[in-house]
Amino acid sequence: MLRRRTFLGSSLAAPALAACATAPAPAVHQPLPHDPHSHARPGEARVTHVSLDLAADFDRKALSGTATLSIEARAGAREIVLDSDGLIVKSARTNLGDTTFEFGSRDEQLGQALTIAIGPGVTALTIAYETRPGAGALQWLEPAQTASGQRFLFSQGQAILTRTWIPTQDSPGIRQTYDARIVVPEGLKAVMSAEMLTPDGEAAEGGRAFRFRMDNPIPPYLIAIAIGDLVYRGVGPRTGVYAEPSVIERAAYECADMERMLRAAEAMYGRYRWGRYDVLVLPPSFPYGGMENPRLTFLTPTFLAGDRSLVSLIAHELAHSWSGNLVTNALWADSWLNEGFTSYIEGRIVEALYGGENAAMQFALAWADIQKAIAAGPPDDTRLHLTGERSADDGVSAIVYDKGALFLRTMERELGRTRLDAYLRSYFDRHAFQPMTTQWFLEDVRARVVRGGPALEASLQLDTWAYEPGLPSNAVEPRAEAFERVAAHAAGFNAGGPASAIPWASWGTFERQRFLQTLPRELQAARLAELESALGLNGTGNAEVLFDWLSLAIANRAEASMPAVTDFLTWQGRGKFVRPLYRALMEQGEWGQAHARRIYAMARQGYHPIVQTAVDGIVTAA
Numbered sequence: 147m148l149r150r151r152t153f154l155g156s157s158l159a160a161p162a163l164a165a166c167a168t169a170p171a172p173a174v175h176q177p178l179p180h181d182p183h184s185h186a187r188p189g190e191a192r193v194t195h196v197s198l199d200l201a202a203d204f205d206r207k208a209l210s211g212t213a214t215l216s217i218e219a220r221a222g223a224r225e226i227v228l229d230s231d232g233l234i235v236k237s238a239r240t241n242l243g244d245t246t247f248e249f250g251s252r253d254e255q256l257g258q259a260l261t262i263a264i265g266p267g268v269t270a271l272t273i274a275y276e277t278r279p280g281a282g283a284l285q286w287l288e289p290a291q292t293a294s295g296q297r298f299l300f301s302q303g304q305a306i307l308t309r310t311w312i313p314t315q316d317s318p319g320i321r322q323t324y325d326a327r328i329v330v331p332e333g334l335k336a337v338m339s340a341e342m343l344t345p346d347g348e349a350a351e352g353g354r355a356f357r358f359r360m361d362n363p364i365p366p367y368l369i370a371i372a373i374g375d376l377v378y379r380g381v382g383p384r385t386g387v388y389a390e391p392s393v394i395e396r397a398a399y400e401c402a403d404m405e406r407m408l409r410a411a412e413a414m415y416g417r418y419r420w421g422r423y424d425v426l427v428l429p430p431s432f433p434y435g436g437m438e439n440p441r442l443t444f445l446t447p448t449f450l451a452g453d454r455s456l457v458s459l460i461a462h463e464l465a466h467s468w469s470g471n472l473v474t475n476a477l478w479a480d481s482w483l484n485e486g487f488t489s490y491i492e493g494r495i496v497e498a499l500y501g502g503e504n505a506a507m508q509f510a511l512a513w514a515d516i517q518k519a520i521a522a523g524p525p526d527d528t529r530l531h532l533t534g535e536r537s538a539d540d541g542v543s544a545i546v547y548d549k550g551a552l553f554l555r556t557m558e559r560e561l562g563r564t565r566l567d568a569y570l571r572s573y574f575d576r577h578a579f580q581p582m583t584t585q586w587f588l589e590d591v592r593a594r595v596v597r598g599g600p601a602l603e604a605s606l607q608l609d610t611w612a613y614e615p616g617l618p619s620n621a622v623e624p625r626a627e628a629f630e631r632v633a634a635h636a637a638g639f640n641a642g643g644p645a646s647a648i649p650w651a652s653w654g655t656f657e658r659q660r661f662l663q664t665l666p667r668e669l670q671a672a673r674l675a676e677l678e679s680a681l682g683l684n685g686t687g688n689a690e691v692l693f694d695w696l697s698l699a700i701a702n703r704a705e706a707s708m709p710a711v712t713d714f715l716t717w718q719g720r721g722k723f724v725r726p727l728y729r730a731l732m733e734q735g736e737w738g739q740a741h742a743r744r745i746y747a748m749a750r751q752g753y754h755p756i757v758q759t760a761v762d763g764i765v766t767a768a
């Protein structure tokens with residue numbers, strides 16, 4: 147399925163493109179379902195390859211240049227429909243000459259259809275364009291927002307933001323190979339979710355040019371770019387880390403186990419198909435924990451705990467190399483196929499490297515999150531396959547991630563690990579580089595595993611898991627023995643025992659989280675202060691533990707923890723931490739609301755637009 151392509155640095159290379167475009171399209175075993183989050187009509191004409199030639203202008207906050215698209219059209223097709231959102235298109239031409247284009251009306255969520263006229267013999271389109279400063283996928287950081295004091299750009303395409311920087315068909319079922327030439331200011335380096343062809347860059351007008359190539363067809367949300375003062379450190383034969391110079395030592399230390407993780411995943415699910423696995427540690431405004439951009443996972447710096455205690459995040463992103471990047475949800479309503487599978491595989495990698503008890507604790511924490519989501523629910527939000535009109539980002543994480551993973555753990559229990567592993571390995575092989583839907587997955591399980599057996603059909607409860615709210619009757623609460631010891635210590639503390647009796651130093655991240663999460667939400671001020679001084683909670687370097695502690699402190703209006711809350715909310719902008727802490731502050735009446743407004747006034751400019759929008763809705767809606 148791999149397709150070699152001549153690199154096209156210039157939009158004038160139409161003859162080479164025409165030759166390339168005769169290569170077969172990625173095999174799709176069934177017609178693509180209609181994607182309500184894209185304007186594309188791939189049944190008429192579809193993009194198979196994107197070739198970017200762009201320059202980054204930090205003063206204007208714009209990427210500008212050309213995108214040359216290889217296309218395959220049905221006989222008689224008169225036009226191709228692309229997705230776009232805010233792009234300034236200057237011209238469009240085909241391999242045969244100039245052509246016309248028009249924008250459709252703008253939809254708040256989906257942007258605009260960009261329809262380009264084509265005819266017989268058209269195999270390539272070159273679109274000259276630039277992005278707007280507010281492009282949703284692109285975050286342009288000022289020097290003060292980075293560790294190195296240099297400017298920085300990074301993209302976040304998932305779910306439907308790639309259309310804000312590339313005019314293409316932005317639907318996860320429409321896989322595309324890509325290549326790129328990116329010109330950046332002197333002194334900065336560009337990296338992408340692709341093979342790096344020019345590690346040192348090449349002289350170019352206006353700076354240095356970096357070239358990239360991704361020969362595996364990927365969903366367009368995985369096309370990703372970052373530009374900054376970046377250095378690289380290898381940590382294994384296929385693995386390494388990019389980061390700003392002052393962060394690289396800590397980052398490389400934290401990522402030491404990546405090669406072992408890769409081997410553990412390969413042993414279960416088959417060959418890693420992407421060549422290298424590198425990670426990029428981003429400045430603290432990155433709104434997510436990680437983004438599984440192929441060959442180059444983007445990571446939050448909040449996982450740098452100093453003691454490798456948060457590396458399950460890397461296991462998660464690396465697991466996406468199979469679930470998500472190799473076999474991909476065709477529609478965002480099925481994002482559990484990406485995230486639920488990945489959370490399950492993450493647990494298996496954690497188990498392989500750090501032992502079964504660690505994996506069990508992680509699943510037990512997830513179980514608590516599922517219960518919370520079901521209790522908070524509307525029931526419709528607790529289905530794996532989302533129904534009704536939804537935005538592309540509407541999945542509830544405890545459902546798509548944790549309930550999804552629990553589904554696979556239930557399959558493992560019913561089938562046995564050997565049988566499930568063999569099935570999953572063949573699933574990834576047979577559907578490699580293809581889109582997947584819930585319906586196709588269930589058909590596949592029935593054809594390959596159930597094979598008409600009524601007992602297995604009944605015990606798996608496949609349809610109930612996939613389509614019904616809540617949890618099916620065969621869901622079993624995961625048990626972690628370590629958590630029984632944690633519960634005993636929590637009970638001792640709640641009964642008035644001293645905080646010094648808590649064996650904090652011997653606990654890992656999961657036990658510490660469990661302890662803090664299960665304490666009563668209301669504690670006497672003196673008990674809270676005792677806990678803090680015995681365990682050093684305000685100063686913990688582990689962001690997950692700190693988050694659980696600060697949530698408890700805010701619930702108790704603990705003024706002594708407000709410097710730590712202020713610091714945590716201003717140094718990083720990860721949505722998972724930032725949103726709930728502002729929400730918790732706003733729930734604490736005038737006291738908390740004043741703190742929330744004070745902190746947000748300082749912190750807002752450092753957050754990603756996605757997080758700004760979310761927190762705007764929390765802090766101003768008093």
Ligand SMILES: [Zn+2]
Pocket residue numbers: 462466484485488
């Ligand atoms: Zn994920």
